[in-house]
Amino acid sequence: MPAWGLQMNTRGKKMYERTAIIEADIENLKQDIKVPDGYKRTLIIFRYRERVIGKKIFPSSGGMISLIDALDYAESLSREIYDADKCRMEAGQTDNWEPFVSVIVCTRNRTDDLRSCLESLTETDYANKEIVVVDNAPDDDKTKVLVSLFKDVRYIHEPCKGLDTARNTGLKSARGEIAAFTDDDACADRSWLKSLVRNFSNPVTAIVTGITLPAELETEAQLYFEKTNGFDRNFLRRVFDVCSINPVAAGRAGAGVNMAIRMSVLRETGLFDEALDCGTLSLSGGDQEFFYRAMIRGYRIIYEPSALVWHRHRRDTASLESTVFGYGAGVFAWWTRALLAEKEFKLLLLAPKWLLVYNIKNLISSLFNSGDKLGRRLAFAEFKGALQGPFRYLSARRYIRSRSITDKVIEKPAGMYTAQEHE
Amino acid sequence: MRSTLVSIIIPTHNRAELLMQQLTKLSDQTFSSELFEVIVVADNCTDGTAEAVRKYSAESPFRLTVLEKYFCSAAMSRNHGADKARGEYLVFLDDDILPCREFLEKHYEMLDQGTAVVGYSKPVIPECPSLWQLNARRWWEDRFCQMNAKDYRFTYKDIFSGNLSLSAELFFRAGKFNTVLKRLEDYELGIRLLKMNTRIRFARSAEGLHCENTDVESWINRQMQEAEANIHIGIIHPEMRRELFPQRHNIPYTYRLIFSLIRNLAFRQKIISRMLSGILKMTLGPAEILNLRGVWLKTIGMLSYMEEWRGISTRMKNAEEFDAWLCETKKTDKEEMIYVW
Numbered sequence: 043m044p045a046w047g048l049q050m051n052t053r054g055k056k057m058y059e060r061t062a063i064i065e066a067d068i069e070n071l072k073q074d075i076k077v078p079d080g081y082k083r084t085l086i087i088f089r090y091r092e093r094v095i096g097k098k099i100f101p102s103s104g105g106m107i108s109l110i111d112a113l114d115y116a117e118s119l120s121r122e123i124y125d126a127d128k129c130r131m132e133a134g135q136t137d138n139w140e141p142f143v144s145v146i147v148c149t150r151n152r153t154d155d156l157r158s159c160l161e162s163l164t165e166t167d168y169a170n171k172e173i174v175v176v177d178n179a180p181d182d183d184k185t186k187v188l189v190s191l192f193k194d195v196r197y198i199h200e201p202c203k204g205l206d207t208a209r210n211t212g213l214k215s216a217r218g219e220i221a222a223f224t225d226d227d228a229c230a231d232r233s234w235l236k237s238l239v240r241n242f243s244n245p246v247t248a249i250v251t252g253i254t255l256p257a258e259l260e261t262e263a264q265l266y267f268e269k270t271n272g273f274d275r276n277f278l279r280r281v282f283d284v285c286s287i288n289p290v291a292a293g294r295a296g297a298g299v300n301m302a303i304r305m306s307v308l309r310e311t312g313l314f315d316e317a318l319d320c321g322t323l324s325l326s327g328g329d330q331e332f333f334y335r336a337m338i339r340g341y342r343i344i345y346e347p348s349a350l351v352w353h354r355h356r357r358d359t360a361s362l363e364s365t366v367f368g369y370g371a372g373v374f375a376w377w378t379r380a381l382l383a384e385k386e387f388k389l390l391l392l393a394p395k396w397l398l399v400y401n402i403k404n405l406i407s408s409l410f411n412s413g414d415k416l417g418r419r420l421a422f423a424e425f426k427g428a429l430q431g432p433f434r435y436l437s438a439r440r441y442i443r444s445r446s447i448t449d450k451v452i453e454k455p456a457g458m459y460t461a462q463e464h465e
Numbered sequence: 466m467r468s469t470l471v472s473i474i475i476p477t478h479n480r481a482e483l484l485m486q487q488l489t490k491l492s493d494q495t496f497s498s499e500l501f502e503v504i505v506v507a508d509n510c511t512d513g514t515a516e517a518v519r520k521y522s523a524e525s526p527f528r529l530t531v532l533e534k535y536f537c538s539a540a541m542s543r544n545h546g547a548d549k550a551r552g553e554y555l556v557f558l559d560d561d562i563l564p565c566r567e568f569l570e571k572h573y574e575m576l577d578q579g580t581a582v583v584g585y586s587k588p589v590i591p592e593c594p595s596l597w598q599l600n601a602r603r604w605w606e607d608r609f610c611q612m613n614a615k616d617y618r619f620t621y622k623d624i625f626s627g628n629l630s631l632s633a634e635l636f637f638r639a640g641k642f643n644t645v646l647k648r649l650e651d652y653e654l655g656i657r658l659l660k661m662n663t664r665i666r667f668a669r670s671a672e673g674l675h676c677e678n679t680d681v682e683s684w685i686n687r688q689m690q691e692a693e694a695n696i697h698i699g700i701i702h703p704e705m706r707r708e709l710f711p712q713r714h715n716i717p718y719t720y721r722l723i724f725s726l727i728r729n730l731a732f733r734q735k736i737i738s739r740m741l742s743g744i745l746k747m748t749l750g751p752a753e754i755l756n757l758r759g760v761w762l763k764t765i766g767m768l769s770y771m772e773e774w775r776g777i778s779t780r781m782k783n784a785e786e787f788d789a790w791l792c793e794t795k796k797t798d799k800e801e802m803i804y805v806w
Binding site: 243244245246283284285288289338339340342384385386387388 | 599602756
């Protein structure tokens, strides 16, 4: 399988190669594509009128990718083009509707990444917005200084550690009808906000998520992440609700790196659970848990592939391992919450089944694949995380509760949000 | 004083509290209150609705009439109200819909002699909604969202008498609501309106808050009555039969056997079919408590299918007769085609 630059040869020895990333508009594909120096593989991301419709890895010979190869693949994307056209037509009906959007970026000690993120956000072609940076328990005031350089960006300091705590702080201070989230290590595409917002025409749509593509594929860790845990779903628009998927599999609907939430639904769904996600013992799962809650409250999630965010994956294998460990822990942590708070009894059956068919199967298959050392390490990390998840969530929750008694009273969301429904 | 332009007809049955809220909303309209009147048809009310409305009419800014009748049918109430109306245009409003401030203005903006305007009834669900209410909200919102699309082609199913306005002349020319039907009288009116080349429009901004308070039990029971009503409509409008009973193509292969079993039971073993439906209804409660949404949804689908066939079986002897009845239209269609050619 020639996917993602990772290839096993017959002797089981792993090979990986740096991969360049090039965007190509299929309407302007007129000549061979030039590959930057030093890359033997290129990931071409095909676009059609501001919308990404497909991607493929091409080996480059002599620093060029032949036009014919690229066009061959582009032709196979007809379904995606049709979908893009249909979306554009649907969007035409709500074009005049431009609600006020709050873009919330939660960050912690990653000032360099944040700079490019904010630059990309200020350049998006959506005027009616505010940008809010929530600085989560920072070690220094570098982020504050950086934000003061941007004219229209609001800075909020959140002393309590935890991504979901920061998200909630952002939501509480957001003035928009819609709150859009992205991460500090991601860059938004120009039409990102517009594409997200145009999907909110139906009042039962609570959340719109978008596609996340890699900003660079330089190291083994990045290639591996993109191959196994990558954010991108596919290039077709999809609607998620209780009727179409089991809400327990909410992770399929998207991720917190690229999502927008209708503020008025917070009255029914409540805020993010502060005992989940980065910065707590649970390590991840906050976004998925929120998706789940929105779905069981009868709302709908739309995956919109034209809303594009570029994410820079972790470069080193150590942090990749801890990320994967976090994913394992996060899923089981939020499932624990769903079981306890929402009485999702079927998880008692589904969670062990998932552990068996996914985690343990992964582990066993990686054991037999002797060449893939990193894969084995990651599978083991994820399995370890999954086992620890429930206990991690319980102690995180205990900590959050003691914190909320001592130094922070968590306000009830009811009545806080007076955001007008879109007419 | 200027003449009355719009008559609002509200059929009601024992919902005094909601009705009073509604009347207060109507007294605060952007549309001039001299130009419209409200006719409340209190059908078989025992909770003092008529007295309360009469008391309110002393202080209301618009003309308010209350008619007390014993119809036990919303269609008859609406027809009776329309008979007494003086307005050039009629607005039919259900008693559980709270109109917004621009409600009448927006309806009036879109109206003309040959148009029926369907307003947006935004479903509002209680604080701790049941699974059914969540589903109902999604269903309504989806439907209105579709109707709001630019090139939407309206069908008879889009006539929703809870929030509907049309000119009185058109309403009487179409022949009022059919009072023989127990259900779906609005769809039937829709068919007649469309036959008269009426233009149907959707007014997104003529918004009313629709308090969603039905429960799943009554919805399931309604499926049977609706199937009966559909047969009745099919007798009145034979060319619509195929439309009224669309074939379900989306049934997964594994379910087909069960579904054909349900169909046969409904015709041959009515008692067993009824018992089965009762048992299935009993599983809904536990499924909801245990949060088994998938099971719940499947049961609902099965139940609605079962009730539909039970409804059909009250009018038809067996499945063959029903199929023949459906196909009758095909023949006439063909004849017509030959005639045209």
